[in-house]
Amino acid sequence: MPEYLTPAVYVEETSFRSRSIEGVPTSTFGMAGVTEYGPVPVPAGTPPLTPVPTLVTSMTEYERAFGGLLVGGSHCQVALAARAFFANGGRRLYVSRVFSYTRTTGANPQIDEAANFASLQVPATGNNPLARWRARWPGSFGRQIRITVALRRSRNVLIGGQLVGVQPGAAVETAAAGAAVPRNATVPMPANVQIVARAADGRLGYRTATGVAFPPANASAWHLTLVVTVQAGDRVDAYSELELDPAHPRSVFNVLQRQDPPDEFALVWLDPGTATPGAGQLVTALLTPDTGVYLTGGGDGLTVTPADLIGAEADPDNIAEPATGLTALGEVEDIAIVAMPDTVGLSDGDQKTAVDGLLAHCQDLRYRMAIVDPPRDSSISQVREFRSKFDSKYGALYFPWVRIIDPTRRPDPGGPTPMVDVPPSGYVAGIYARSDIERGVHKAPANEVVLGIDRFVTNVTFDRQAVLNPEGINALRFFEGRANRVWGARTMSSDPEWKYVNVRRLFIYLEHSIDNSTQWAVFEPNNERLWASIRQTIEDFLLSVWQTGALMGNRPEEAYFVRCDRTTMTQNDLDNGRLICLIGVAPTYPAEFVIFRIGQWTADSQSS
Template identity: 60%
Template structure:
């Protein structure tokens, strides 16, 4: 209660309406698996460092396939050479997801590091580098592991400003302008000695120094003894470096105007640092041999950069790929709160992202059948965890016949997963066919396509609409032809068929979960309840620790009823009026005195969902023309 201690007029704001419940997003997709490059948790101790470099990135959110390629690379092969199937299933699934209407995707990259005899990951060989100087006084290193880093190339160029040395006032020593401590400057006998022309800048390392701040707060040049001295007479130019990083012909990152002194906020070591760089998706980082960045000997550092600048591009070398991936790697584990080096990995990392509503693991199809079953069980377990609020999309084994996919489906029973069959044929986007030759095709599992259709249906109609009778975009056809008679075998067993219809294109022709419980037979019913549960749970957190009395109960009832009325108006619930669509009870009939004594407030909610018109039946009979209708 406010205090009224001084006589006067008090104006107070109050609310006369119930707290609203906001519906959560239902179309955010999450995947865990192999990619060519990109963020993955690891820790290592680079040469010269006394503490390990700890990298614990969260799953990366991307909103387009272009953004996915920038973060995780292209569609090229992934994994160790020992893998029988190195196709980049996760990248193709991401491409299919965005092509079919998806908008938000979280990716948890998996990279199984090799271990030494003591079980400690051996990481150094998984990273590429380009040394600077001979002997090396620093190095450009790949930020993330994988042999794709051997395709990165470093390009260096210098830039030189005009004379920045100006005379001091009243006979005082000359001063530097436009620079701050950590900047590199190049000294000349006079302004006429500054090289002219449009050719590449080639500094003389002996004439390059770093700017420092003297005790009297004036700027000077750091001499060989580490003292800050006045710049003296002559001319001084500001020397900066541009670092270009190229990945094939698809990506070029440019970092212009970088400084050489580690004290400068735009130094190479600060802008291109490993843990928190200016560019979150930078490909490389610059290692000075310590953290924080060491003060490099300016002359040798300039000589090392000049060597790289003498050629157009210098490719990074030394990176190797991971060991063979296993289902346990993709399943991952949760983070350890007592050990910062034990970050969440694989599906365990996706569990920490609350806004994910759809999950898949396309890499499961590269395993043998028993391992694929284990991976599918891990996916289902992930979705069935309390407060997960998500559904999994399961891929069938490659080249499955009707009997084989039925046998595969029989291994599972879950209302939190859906299986789609068969695989897709698409034109290989990485191939360059000969003129006149048939376009090369590749086979892909359906999970990425199905997830995109889920998202498209949610955005266009709502989560209550079954994600079926929707066109599959970006494919040539299906690997197996599912006919009417074949689907009559698959559909009762909860296998969603993908079918071609003459004149109506390729469509998803099923919306069933992998559950034997008829109450949760349909995907849209399961997802509608996940949407309702998650929305109510997230928007009623304010009620925790409120006085558990009639006032709170009435407020909760009003909030939930207002939300369900809105849902009913979208067509998600049955009934011609709200009373037929749902009920909300939160009073003495839902709670005992024992509940109240133990701090429990119980609200009972019942909703009548709409089921899809899976079987549209028209009954037609003969009727004589002279018959009279009553």
């Protein structure tokens, strides 16, 4: 109890209510796979880049962070899945980019920067470059990056022998008094470019090798800034009012730096190199023609393997080795749905290995569900064979693939519409999210319209689904007048207790919510007061869940029970610091088979 040592009036706050449990989000999607460009751990360089999985909330954000729908001329499965996810109602997506680096040969292979990262030295010729433009992220996309650097001059900043309107570190071009301001396209003479510095007495002058020199009264000076335009395809990023001196906070080296630039999705960075050029040399070297210059080199690395997709754990003793691939998504607690669309590009054996890793990821973390894609061009027999290789209550398999109008090609008015087949995981994840947002996680994500597709690759009929459904293969079917729909809600488990996707995900939601919101109980006195508080907290939460229709029963007593007392704990449990709470809930199961029984009936006549 609090200490009362001095006579006084003590006002204390107390609580007369139970602690509340806040439901966790269930519609956040996570994907690991190959993208056109974007954040990926880069152990090479100083310091190494260690980005975490990136959150995007629209396809526009995805394209800015990770690029378009093609990678090296082929369709990007992750980008197509992201497009499908947002088109079907998804709102939050985490992406963990996977990249298999090309390495040097020898006893101690290192990342081959030239083979993975596009770059261009400044100036473009010569053996002693003053700086080097580099792509921030690996990939052949870097060769599409065009950089244009232009010069901007301000009005005269030298008035009465005093520099005004500039900060230390700014670059100015000096000239005789009354000189006209040159056109921006005019390249300054290197000897006329000076860097502003502050003297000990507070006055501004020009930096020299021995100190600060003050400008003459009868002279002119124009503030020089750079405008850097980075263009790649349809994307254009413009960075204006950039200074030249690295000491200036708005320096081109600081705004376009390698690690944590102001624009987190910047495509390039300016490597200052080892030389220390004068400001005049640097500005003349950085300026480009109006048509710009392209980066060269770089590549898409090696073909990814199941190990690349699954990734590796972070090294706790080495910050340069963060978690990668799917494993990196394990560090994001909000994710409730995961998929790896790139598994469809692997061989049969590698695809099974990758899917095993995906299911193990969900099983180890407990609070997420995997959406599994079937192999490309699978027949009914082949998808049944593929399904027979797995048994997990944390995964669901959907069949068949979907066919869409190819968004990467412009239709030819005189030819057939270009089409492309894509795996269904992105569409299904969007439907999961849409169903959760509109109805709740307890609603089976089935009998929902699949948006943004032309048709399914394989026509699953009533009789064909009679073979697929008992084996836990969820069919995607077309119904005349009712469009394309998800027509299955089963997991890949042989355990009948966890047959349905919505039951599994409801328990994930309940367990995760209770786990997050009862951490306050750890190290509290383990007595009847704590037990009663925990019982009340969980009962209040389950009551709100029951009121949404997620649980069975006409009364709360029929829907759930919570026990936390001497009947759930022994003295040995108490002596060893264990509090055991027993919770039982009655989930609602989907009406998978709706049966109406109709027969003839003759009413007997009755006299009044």
